[in-house]
Amino acid sequence: MYRYDDYDRALVRERVAQYRDQLQRNLAGELSDDDFRPLRLQNGLYIQRHAPMLRIAIPYGMLSSIQLRKLADIARRYDRGYAHFTTRQNLQLNWPKLEDTADILAELATVEMHAIQTSGNCIRNITTDPFAGVAPDEVVDPRPYCEMLRQWSTFHPEFAFLPRKFKIAISGSLEDRAVTYAHDVGLQLYRDASGEVLARVIVGGGMGRTPILGSVIHEALPWRHLPTYLDAVLRVYNRHGRRDNAYKARIKILVKAIGADEFARQVEAEWQLERDGIATVTDEELAIARSAFSDPAAPPRPENDTEFEAKLAEDKGFARWVSRCVRGHKRAGYRAVTLSLKPHGVAPGDITSQQMDAVADLADRYSFGELRVTHEQNLVLADVALADLHALWIEARKHNLATPNIGLLTDMICCPGGDFCSLANAKSIPIAQAIQAEFDDLDYLHDIGELELNISGCMNSCGHHHVGHIGILGVDKAGSEWYQVSIGGAQGNTTALGDVIGPSFAASEVPGVIRTLIETYVEARTPEERFLDTVRRLGIAPFKSRVYGESARKAEVTHG
Amino acid sequence: MADLIRGESLVRDEWTWIKLPEAAEPVRKAAGKVVMFKLTGEPAASDAVIDACEVPATGKVLIPLSVWLRRREDFASRVAVGEIGVWLDSHEEPADLADSLDGEVNRLPLIGVNFPKFIDGRGYSAGFILRNRYGYRNELRALGDVLRDQMFFFRRTGFDAYLLRADQKPERCIAALRDFSTPYQTSTDGNLPVFRRRIGQANPA
Numbered sequence: 052m053y054r055y056d057d058y059d060r061a062l063v064r065e066r067v068a069q070y071r072d073q074l075q076r077n078l079a080g081e082l083s084d085d086d087f088r089p090l091r092l093q094n095g096l097y098i099q100r101h102a103p104m105l106r107i108a109i110p111y112g113m114l115s116s117i118q119l120r121k122l123a124d125i126a127r128r129y130d131r132g133y134a135h136f137t138t139r140q141n142l143q144l145n146w147p148k149l150e151d152t153a154d155i156l157a158e159l160a161t162v163e164m165h166a167i168q169t170s171g172n173c174i175r176n177i178t179t180d181p182f183a184g185v186a187p188d189e190v191v192d193p194r195p196y197c198e199m200l201r202q203w204s205t206f207h208p209e210f211a212f213l214p215r216k217f218k219i220a221i222s223g224s225l226e227d228r229a230v231t232y233a234h235d236v237g238l239q240l241y242r243d244a245s246g247e248v249l250a251r252v253i254v255g256g257g258m259g260r261t262p263i264l265g266s267v268i269h270e271a272l273p274w275r276h277l278p279t280y281l282d283a284v285l286r287v288y289n290r291h292g293r294r295d296n297a298y299k300a301r302i303k304i305l306v307k308a309i310g311a312d313e314f315a316r317q318v319e320a321e322w323q324l325e326r327d328g329i330a331t332v333t334d335e336e337l338a339i340a341r342s343a344f345s346d347p348a349a350p351p352r353p354e355n356d357t358e359f360e361a362k363l364a365e366d367k368g369f370a371r372w373v374s375r376c377v378r379g380h381k382r383a384g385y386r387a388v389t390l391s392l393k394p395h396g397v398a399p400g401d402i403t404s405q406q407m408d409a410v411a412d413l414a415d416r417y418s419f420g421e422l423r424v425t426h427e428q429n430l431v432l433a434d435v436a437l438a439d440l441h442a443l444w445i446e447a448r449k450h451n452l453a454t455p456n457i458g459l460l461t462d463m464i465c466c467p468g469g470d471f472c473s474l475a476n477a478k479s480i481p482i483a484q485a486i487q488a489e490f491d492d493l494d495y496l497h498d499i500g501e502l503e504l505n506i507s508g509c510m511n512s513c514g515h516h517h518v519g520h521i522g523i524l525g526v527d528k529a530g531s532e533w534y535q536v537s538i539g540g541a542q543g544n545t546t547a548l549g550d551v552i553g554p555s556f557a558a559s560e561v562p563g564v565i566r567t568l569i570e571t572y573v574e575a576r577t578p579e580e581r582f583l584d585t586v587r588r589l590g591i592a593p594f595k596s597r598v599y600g601e602s603a604r605k606a607e608v609t610h611g
Numbered sequence: 612m613a614d615l616i617r618g619e620s621l622v623r624d625e626w627t628w629i630k631l632p633e634a635a636e637p638v639r640k641a642a643g644k645v646v647m648f649k650l651t652g653e654p655a656a657s658d659a660v661i662d663a664c665e666v667p668a669t670g671k672v673l674i675p676l677s678v679w680l681r682r683r684e685d686f687a688s689r690v691a692v693g694e695i696g697v698w699l700d701s702h703e704e705p706a707d708l709a710d711s712l713d714g715e716v717n718r719l720p721l722i723g724v725n726f727p728k729f730i731d732g733r734g735y736s737a738g739f740i741l742r743n744r745y746g747y748r749n750e751l752r753a754l755g756d757v758l759r760d761q762m763f764f765f766r767r768t769g770f771d772a773y774l775l776r777a778d779q780k781p782e783r784c785i786a787a788l789r790d791f792s793t794p795y796q797t798s799t800d801g802n803l804p805v806f807r808r809r810i811g812q813a814n815p816a
Binding site for chain 2: 056058061062065066069073086089090172199202203204205206207208209210211212213278286289290294324325329330332333335336339340
């Protein structure tokens with residue numbers, strides 16, 4: 052993975068010094084809270100419901116075991132011994148003390164980490180495919196481009212105070228695992244007939260209050276123009292994006308208002324100013340970036356392993372875990388393993404310091420000391436030998452990291468919600484836990500099959516509810532918490548926004564509603580259909596009438 | 612009295628900054644319970660307000676773009692002797708100024724860009740556009756909510772003079788121009804991207 056050199060180290064060190072000074076001025080009353088707020092946000096620091104929340108950047112989700120151990124250590128010493136992985140592949144501490152935050156950043160700098168631009172109206176952490184570099188369907192490894200654009204976006208002097216936050220995702224495989232159509236900018240990397248890397252540039256997607264899928268504004272941008280072209284995109288947005296209403300300030304509103312064609316035309320005109328200029332990436336620069344992401348020195352392995360086959364046959368639990376948590380790999384004899392952070396009874400994405408240490412050990416022992424964070428809030432060991440899978444499973448189980456539910460209903464995406472977040476309208480974690488409890492039968496869970504259930508505590512959509520096969524959104528009605536349910540959303544190559552099935556529900560009704568949706572599906576499905584496929588075939592009507600018909604019947608009984 | 616920094620020095624300001632009378636419109640707040648940041652209004656001054664704007668008859672004056680666009684014949688002789696500078700508000704277009712000068716922006720010895728709130732980052736792009744698209748070479752001055760924590764960004768996007776908010780300490784602001792030693796990307800300052808600098812260096816992994 053990318054390692055810092057003197058340039059990176061100096062920059063992060065200088066950032067810690069700058070932030071420490073800002074914090075001290077704020078604590079001394081020299082820097083007002085209003086003036087400090089945008090500055091601390093750009094260092095990942097929110098003032099939350101109970102305490103500050105610090106969001107630590109994990110660039111495009113890649114972590115070393117050394118970094119993870121440091122995170123475990125920080126969570127233990129400065130927080131309550133646990134932390135939370137987010138849908139932007141970052142890590143949040145929920146209980147640090149304001150006065151400690153500069154020290155925490157200094158500690159992070161010792162392992163080449165920071166909290167730069169993890170919040171605020173600036174370019175945020177760039178996200179990508181957690182299986183980058185190992186996925187069998189990969190066409191272009193997106194990580195060198197992620198790193199190039201990380202450097203381009205870090206303290207970009209022109210775009211430090213945009214109308215609103217700005218999120219970029221990059222994908223380089225046949226299946227889009229980075230939700231590129233739901234970002235402010237999505238880049239899909241591919242190759243032309245001669246092997247040249249091109250980017251399809253998608254602009255103006257996003258979730259939030261106004262969910263919109265992005266529009267393609269450039270079908271084939273050669274890779275070396277990415278920084279200058281994105282400068283042009285950002286400049287048009289920075290000059291013309293709305294600033295009079297925070298809810299209408301994302302780039303998607305601008306693109307929709309003037310139309311994608313007009314937006315593309317303005318970007319093209321703006322781009323001529325810098326095109327082929329100093330920021331155009333050279334072959335040598337790309338070579339340096341690529342050298343940071345060379346394959347690990349993995350010895351060649353046979354395609355098959357008889358001992359693995361034997362274990363698979365004799366141990367049903369192991370087989371089940373392999374079927375859900377182990378994915379194919381571009382190298383023979385290797386697999387990518389997802390460690391589930393969604394065991395029953397735990398807030399999705401939460402991890403204890405003890406577990407972080409355990410994962411760091413597993414990464415060292417089985418996956419060349421590296422791991423990745425997924426936007427579904429799980430962890431990935433990307434280079435595990437087939438022959439090591441059983442031993443890894445035994446170890447992971449000891450630390451409650453081997454729940455075989457990846458891609459299943461209980462592998463939910465869930466924001467911190469009203470328990471922690473001051474923006475939330477409603478709690479989300481208790482809803483997730485109630486659903487986990489409702490579906491705690493593993494056989495039934497596996498029979499239901501692939502199903503993505505996403506929960507957001509408010510319209511900001513940190514829990515990606517719009518693209519969940521089932522989406523749950525917390526809403527505020529006259530001061531009490533209600534939940535709106537949508538179905539038919541999807542990420543990936545068939546990205547779609549879900550449709551709301553009808554009026555919202557009280558928290559206690561949600562698990563029953565989900566069960567009814569699932570029962571409707573199980574009765575109606577063809578043998579090869581996933582939940583999403585059945586919804587697409589039948590539309591939402593049968594689901595809707597079943598859910599509301601039943602609650603209407605129930606109401607009759609209650610009131611009759 | 613606001614301090615003026617030019618380059619890296621505290622200097623005496625020989626220019627008078629002329630503003631339009633304050634727009635009477637109240638600041639609107641976003642609907643809903645979450646007000647994330649204060650809004651920046653974009654008042655367009657009426658012709659009457661522009662005509663009424665008083666500009667001293669002598670000395671160096673920094674006048675609003677709207678006054679310049681509507682009354683520029685009145686200022687022709689003073690432009691010739693370098694007494695007229697023009698400032699843009701954050702939403703005003705550098706192109707309008709450049710067009711009014713037939714592209715010869717260097718006829719002005721001073722252009723100002725106002726930052727009504729420091730979180731309104733439009734002015735950074737205005738600086739970049741003035742320097743790079745229009746080739747402006749004279750003094751480019753940041754006005755308004757000019758604070759030490761943004762000095763580094765101002766300088767990188769082409770500003771070389773900074774009229775500080777009244778509560779700012781000038782020596783600290785000068786120091787903040789050097790908050791970072793080697794930024795990653797290029798900008799108006801022509802810095803080489805760091806990746807370019809790495810070429811030929813031993814990989815210091």
